[in-house]
Amino acid sequence: MSRVQNAVIGSVRTVVGWLPERWLPGGSPDPLIGRHGEVGRQLGHLDGPLKVTGAARFAAEVPLEQLCHAALVHSPVARGRIATLDTRAAEAAPGVVLVLTHRTMPRLEPVPLISITNMTAVGNSALPILQDPEIRYNGQVVALVLAETPQQADFAASLIDISYDEAPARTRFEAAKPQARTPASILVERNEEAVGDAEAALRQSAFQVDAIYTTPGHNHAAIEPHAVTAAWTGDRLVLHDATQAIAPTAAALAKLFDIRREDVRVLSPFVGGGFGAKGFWDHHVLAVAAARLVRRPVRLVLSREAVFRMVGGRSPTEQRVALAAEAGGRFTALIHTGYSVMPPYGACPEQYTLGSRALYRAQNVRFGQKHLDLDVVPNTYMRAPGEAVGSFALESAVDELAHQMSMDPIELRLRNDPEVHPLSGIPFSQRALAEAYRQGAEAFGWAARNATPRTRREGEWLLGMGCATGSFPYVRMPAGAVRIRLTRDGRASVACSAQDMGMGTATVQSQHAADRLGLPLAAVSFEMGDSDLPPAPMAGGSGQTVSIVAAVAAAATKLTGELLRLAGNASPLAGLRAGEVRLQEGGLVSLADPARRDSFDAILSRAGREDITVTESAAAPLEMFKYAMQSQSANFCDLRVSAVTGEIRITRLLGVFDVGTILNPRTAASQLRGGMIMGLGMALSEEVLFDERSGRIMNAGLADYHIPAHLDIPEIDVRWTGIPDPRSPLGARGIGEIAITGVAAAIANAVFNATGTRLRDLPLTLDKLLEEEGA
Amino acid sequence: MAISINGRDVALPDDPRVSLADLLRDDLHLTGTKIGCNQGGCGACTVLLDGARVLSCLTLAVQAEGRRVTTIEGLAEADQLHPLQAAFIAQDGFQCGYCTPGQICAAEALLRELAEGLPSYVTADITAPAPLSAEEIRERMSGNLCRCGAHPGIVAAILQVAEERAA
Known part of the structure; x- marks a missing residue:
């Protein structure tokens, strides 16, 4: 795959190199560059009041009826096999709802690994999760306990009796060099x-x-440990997650648990630090599988030790x-x-x-x-x-x-x-x-x-x-869509499944949308953190902001076209095409003659519409x-x-x-x-x-x-x-x-x-x- | 007997293993108090116990019997922001917001410790009241980790409130 990839990337570079600039994204500079508006202004985080009062709810903080709590057991050996496993004492402990081991875990396919070419793939590890008695690294999860309270779960987890047949493990950096791989x-x-x-x-x-x-x-050492709260209703799953990859996580879970993508909803409005760590790891699969088995919501919060042991650095x-x-x-x-x-x-x-x-x-x-x-x-x-x-x-x-x-x-x-x-x-x-x-x-x-x-x-x-x-x-990520809904009173809501681990995603995208749509900041809202919204790419590679900006720009272009169509022949802009107007001061304005303008209110009123909604994806990032x-x-x-x-x-x-x-x-x-x-x-x-x-x-x-x-x-x-x-x-x-x-x-x-x-x-x-x- | 939490009497949990942090978060849904490590290593769970800062993850709920607990939710009057909360916003004293409630609770206790003249590791003359300085604040906040790197804003926010109070 790597050699093929080298050839493909090489060909793309060659072809794109021949293409005239004007055919490419970035071929002509973004007209908002250098324009003085909301972009470039000092603006504090819009979610500041929620964060300083403790009102911002993170993944482990969603109250649910019938919630049960999970605790994990990790292997203390690096390689080998579980020799004996006795869960009876744990199962008999007060409050225990379920003990999950490789014996009782549903059989699942490996998680598709994160890749450049498949934006819905999100896994960090191709290893099986509680599928067999093999131990493949020190810290691997070998059991999960569900109980009515976290204290009962922690105690019961300590009662699981496991012995291991240890096998030689490759754990020495120097010793591994002779067998080093050279990837293409x-x-x-x-x-x-x-x-x-x-x-x-x-x-x-x-x-x-x-x-x-x-x-x-x-170690990334984000202060919020990884956490999920998983709730099934029949074959529909809601996952409250702390993730940098909302849409890909929803897609991965749908595939893994063999349900429709639209029946999975991943919510992650606040993430307590990411830095690369808040991707898709074993705890997602464990919690979702356990919740499905017991038909109750499950909360799994990794202990700080588990963050080190089962999430790579x-x-x-x-x-x-x-x-x-x-x-x-x-x-x-x-x-x-x-x-x-x-x-x-x-x-x-x-x-x-x-x-x-x-x-x-x-x-x-x-x-x-x-x-x-x-x-x-x-x-x-x-x-x-x-x-x-x-x-x-x-x-x-x-x-x-x-x-x-x-x-x-x-x-x-x-x-x-x-x-x-x-x-x-x-x-x-x-x-x-x-x-x-x-x-x-x-x-x-x-x-x-x-x-x-x-x-x-x-x-x-x-x-x-x-x-x-x-x-x-x-x-810039090769994917990502946004939805813009514009109402007659000149307000816009922009929405996609974007992530915020503290960067200020909603703040900056609101500033951008205000400029792009020609509206004051107060008239714009930015919705995110929900996989039911149009899919944004994962937050990575320092690329989320420009990826979403490109999608908003594409959606704004589409919105302009739709508005012109609605404006019709009664409009002062009649006869103009999308490239000949821009969104400005609550309406469309002719680029050549700024006196020719039509407000959003007037356009939508004449059309008998309360609002207009468009969804659009960004063009491929060929500028890269x-x-x-x-x-x-x-x-x-x-x-x-x-x-x-x-x-x-x-x-x-x-x-x-x-x-x-x-x-x-x-x-x-x-x-x-x-x-x-x-x-x-x-x-x-x-x-x-x-x-x-x-x-x-x-x-x-x-x-x-x-x-x-x-x-x-x-x-x-x-x-x-x-x-x-x-x-x-x-x-x-x-x-x-x-x-x-x-x-x-x-x-x-x-x-x-x-x-x-x-x-x-x-x-x-x-x-x-x-x-x-x-x- | 009960615990007074943000002015409200709360019964002790039945299970004596329940930490104050877990009582707040799981039973009372006062999730402004965060758990970052559950080992006393990060300070995210800092609350005030009779006005002094404690790590609620290392405090059993039963230890708070008959005492006053103030969490981030109880720091401010009614719908107002506490001066520290307002200053954290004004000085960008956070990014992800997860360590923030613990930082603010620790800061409130710190201001009291400074007002009482208590010395710290960086106080040059421990026979005199500790001076108000960025370095004193940095030292006294070092039990509250932040990974986003909002430290400069946090220190600026606390200094701002300290100066307002001193004025």
């Missing part, structure tokens, strides 16, 4: 790429860096980056290769080399990734999959090379800033990394940095500054193939390191983002700061501790997996170039993920500047620093 493609890109002879160029160049960078597993990586330059700074070789874990039953490669392919021009390059098969819960996408850890390796190496060459690291980067995509030769739609660095260096006071490490000191504290580039591709569309950022860090303890404290962070139009500066700044904070956690403290002997995660809790706390967080300044992308809807490119990229490298580079010690293994903890310095 990584997402939509060909995996292995080479131009020239990078190894030879590396050997022959005046300056070179060749190093291994390692990053541990990471970001894979650990071991990356080689080799970089060489001639004396003038031009890169002669760039090699980025490595290993990450991706079991064959998973679906989400950690694409850590993809960012490097777009970021620099080098005469000779080589890229390629290898997958390690381990017996673990399948890893999944986590905020900026690939780029978050890939940028740590690449941007550390660039800093190392700059130091070796005694060149300013910003200067070295800009000397290798490409004019066109370095591999494909396709032009960038918009790219202003140099401008981001110019703004950032000035705002941050980069000139005050002393390029010689370990030269600035205050008492026990060594001071340092570092910078690094971040990047993330533009993604015609142009190289990539966001970039310049990250700066100022920190201090204790010369006594090695403790690293960040003083300030600055990110300057070149991400196209910023739709709402308030929500955007908040989201960008949030991404940088997650990058700070990745740099300094976050690490899934994996016991390679047992295949078990040792720190499966928020007390032991250390995400940044308030006192860890310094002053954070975020800015943007604000240059619209002429090829994307509204000129926007998505901001959910880029802010985490480059942050860890900026911090590691600042640690080097402060101490003269180069750490290439995340997280950057004081023990590693002291050990390196002692060495």
